[in-house]
Amino acid sequence: MKYEFRKLNSLVARNIKLYFKDKMMFFCSLITPIILIVLFLTFLGGTYKSTLISFLPEGVELSGRLVNGFTGGWLFSSILATSCITVAFCSNIAVNDKINKSNLDFQIAPVRKTTLQLSYVISNFITTFIICMSAVLIGFVYLAIVGWYLSFVDILLLFLTMILNILLGTFISSIVWLFVSSQGGMSAVCSLISSMYGFLCGAYMPIGSMSKGIQAIVSFLPGTYGTVLFRQSYMNGVLKEMGKSLPAEVILNIKKSFDGTFFFFNQEVQSWVLYMVVFASVLLFLGIFILCILLKNKNKKKK
Numbered sequence: 236m237k238y239e240f241r242k243l244n245s246l247v248a249r250n251i252k253l254y255f256k257d258k259m260m261f262f263c264s265l266i267t268p269i270i271l272i273v274l275f276l277t278f279l280g281g282t283y284k285s286t287l288i289s290f291l292p293e294g295v296e297l298s299g300r301l302v303n304g305f306t307g308g309w310l311f312s313s314i315l316a317t318s319c320i321t322v323a324f325c326s327n328i329a330v331n332d333k334i335n336k337s338n339l340d341f342q343i344a345p346v347r348k349t350t351l352q353l354s355y356v357i358s359n360f361i362t363t364f365i366i367c368m369s370a371v372l373i374g375f376v377y378l379a380i381v382g383w384y385l386s387f388v389d390i391l392l393l394f395l396t397m398i399l400n401i402l403l404g405t406f407i408s409s410i411v412w413l414f415v416s417s418q419g420g421m422s423a424v425c426s427l428i429s430s431m432y433g434f435l436c437g438a439y440m441p442i443g444s445m446s447k448g449i450q451a452i453v454s455f456l457p458g459t460y461g462t463v464l465f466r467q468s469y470m471n472g473v474l475k476e477m478g479k480s481l482p483a484e485v486i487l488n489i490k491k492s493f494d495g496t497f498f499f500f501n502q503e504v505q506s507w508v509l510y511m512v513v514f515a516s517v518l519l520f521l522g523i524f525i526l527c528i529l530l531k532n533k534n535k536k537k538k
Contacts, residue, residue, distance in 0.1 A: 239347065239350055242345075242346055242350055243350050243353060243354055243357075246346070246350065246351065246354035246358075247354045247357050247358045247361070249354075250328040250354060250355060250358030250359075250362075251358050251361060251362055253328050253331070254326050254328060254358070254362050255362075257331070260325060260326065260331075261326075263325045263425055263429070264321065264322045264324075264325035264326050264366065264425075265322075265366070266321070266429045267317045267318065267321045267429050267430075267432065267433055267438075268314045268317065268318055268370065270433070271310065271313050271314050271317065271433065271438065271439070272310070272314070274439070275306075275310045279310075279439075280306055280310070283305075283306045283309055283493075284302055284306055286492065286493075287302060287305060287306070287489065287493075288302070290485055290488055290489050290492070291481070291485070292481070292482070292485065295480065295481065297477065297480075299382075300381065300382035301382060301384075301473060301476060301477060302382075303381035303382045304378060304381060304382025304383065304384050304473045305382075305470065305473045305474075305477075307374070307377055307378050307381050307382065308378065308384075308466075308469030308470050308473060309466070309469070309470070309493060310374075311370065311371075311373075311374035311377070311378075311469060312462070312465035312466045312468070312469045312470070313433070313438035313439070313462075313465075314370050314374070314438075315367055315370055315371065315374075315393075315396075315397060315400075315465050316400070316436050316437075316438050316458070316461060316462040316465045317432055317433050317436060317438045318363075318366060318367050318370055319363065319367055319397060319400035319401045319403070319404050319461065320400070320403070320404040320407070320408075320428065320432055320436070320458055321404075321428055321429050321432055322362070322363045322366045322367065322404070323359055323360075323363045323401060323404030323405045323407070323408045324404065324407075324408040324411070324424065324425055324428045324429075325425045325428075325429070326359055326362040326363055326366070327355060327359045327408050327409065327412050328355060328358065328359075329355045329409070329412045329413075330412045330415050330416065330420075330421045331421075333415075333416040334416070334417065334418050334421070349528075352409075352528055355409065356405060356406075356409055356524075359405045359408065359409065360401055360402065360405045363401045363404060363405065364397075364398075364401055367397055367401060368397075371393070371394075371397065382473070384472035384473040384475075384476050385468075385469070385472050386471075386472050389468050389469070389471055389472055390468075392464070392467075392468045393465070393468035393469070395510075396461060396464040396465055396468060396510075396513075397465075399461065399510070399513045399514060399517060400458070400461040400465075400513065402517045402521075403457060403458070403461065403513060403516055403517050403520065406517065406520035406521050406523075406524050407520050409524050410520065410523055410524050410527055411424060413524075413527050413528070413531065432458070435453055435456060435458065435459075436453070436456070436458040436459055436461070436462045437453065437459060437462050437463075437494055438462065441492060441493055441494050442459065442462075442463075442494050442497070443491055443492055443493075443494065444492075451500070454499050454500070457512060457513055457516035459497070460497065460504075460509045460512045460513050460516075461513050462494065463494050463495075463496075463497040463504075463509055464506070464509050464510065464513065466493065466494045466495055467495060467506060470490075470493065470495050471495075474486055474489065474490065474495065477489070497509065
């Protein structure tokens with residue numbers, strides 16, 4: 236058991252090194268965060284500020300720190316909501332090993348299949364965590380400069396949300412990569428996830444501004460619930476500060492418009508329910524991944 240654990244550690248370290256050495260893979264995993272930053276600097280930042288100010292009663296103004304703290308929180312909640320999934324997809328070494336035929340070497344090596352699969356999952360989680368944690372720290376520095384309103388509880392909930400969403404992304408990507416074994420398939424999946432997921436989870440535009448049909452669809456996606464939780468972690472403090480000078484009705488409208496609250500077919504979903512949905516989704520996809528591994532190994536034995 237101890238010897239197998241050492242092999243697991245070695246495989247995890249190897250997978251992480253391969254990911255950071257592969258500059259193209261590393262760059263591809265950062266496409267969505269880069270797009271979000273560029274969009275924010277070009278026009279989204281100004282749009283969000285204008286939208287926020289439009290909710291203010293006539294004659295009422297907000298300080299620059301409040302406005303910048305709010306829009307900065309929106310930006311980094313969007314980056315984390317997407318990165319937890321997109322980076323998990325683009326940092327998985329399993330497909331690369333299939334393409335490079337390294338998996339054939341492992342088949343004759345004294346390494347259990349379960350150990351190899353577990354190493355892919357663990358290394359995928361760690362690499363995604365490193366990237367997302369870097370985004371969190373950069374966000375903290377930015378908010379400390381332009382407007383810091385995060386409480387200790389907000390930070391703890393932010394980390395909890397991040398870990399749950401990384402686990403979700405890790406298990407979903409691990410399931411998908413079980414059935415992909417070519418460079419073309421890998422590129423197609425990564426491109427699709429990187430380009431589409433930001434729209435589906437509400438990172439590029441608020442869910443409330445989508446059409447009713449799209450809202451109905453995304454309400455069944457677990458990533459949507461993760462996005463709302465990130466929004467709440469970043470926005471609760473600044474909204475509380477705004478509440479000292481703004482009516483409660485205005486704060487409620489801002490929450491609705493910027494995904495600070497989530498409605499499932501016109502029924503508001505409480506924060507603890509959002510966490511339960513994401514947690515249950517993690518367990519669901521973990522179960523599906525284990526089932527796929529067992530069925531795949533069973534089919535190989537029959538052959």
